[in-house]
Amino acid sequence: MSLGKDCYSLMLSVNSLLILLFQFPALYFLKKQSALKLIALSNCLFAVSPLFVAQSADWFFCSLMVISYSLAEVLLGSNFDYLIDSFADEKNKGFFFGLLEIVKAGTTIGPVIGGVLIEKFSKNSFSAVFLFLSIITLTEQIFLWIYSKKEAIQ
Known part of the structure; x- marks a missing residue:
């Protein structure tokens, strides 16, 4: 199997499978963590x-990309409403959900x-x-840090 179209299809399938496998254990183990x-x-x-996509000619990096992306989706996607609800005060919840x-x-x-950037900069x-x-x-980290300092969240 080549690392082109076949790899992309395989990555999508593995991503879905990993989300199903990681979702409940992650929610169980991480429920005590700060939102x-x-x-x-x-x-x-x-x-x-x-960063792993850029190295995706290798199956190892392709696998790392799928695993890191799937874990990120599980951490954020499956409990995002809960996360907002836990750290936003009543007057700001509407803003965050918006x-x-x-x-x-x-x-x-x-x-x-992304397509335009890849086309412009080519291979x-x-x-x-x-x-x-x-x-x-990663620039989002700056805003999260500012928010945590403003609200004195640990």
């Missing part, structure tokens, strides 16, 4: 995933921007594109 720490960990895993709509826009616009700078996407993802 903000879980968001930060998830964000870091999302940021690391594109921000979830931006995520929907990002899932539509993100692949378009010569393939790794640079994914490094740039990782850096963009």
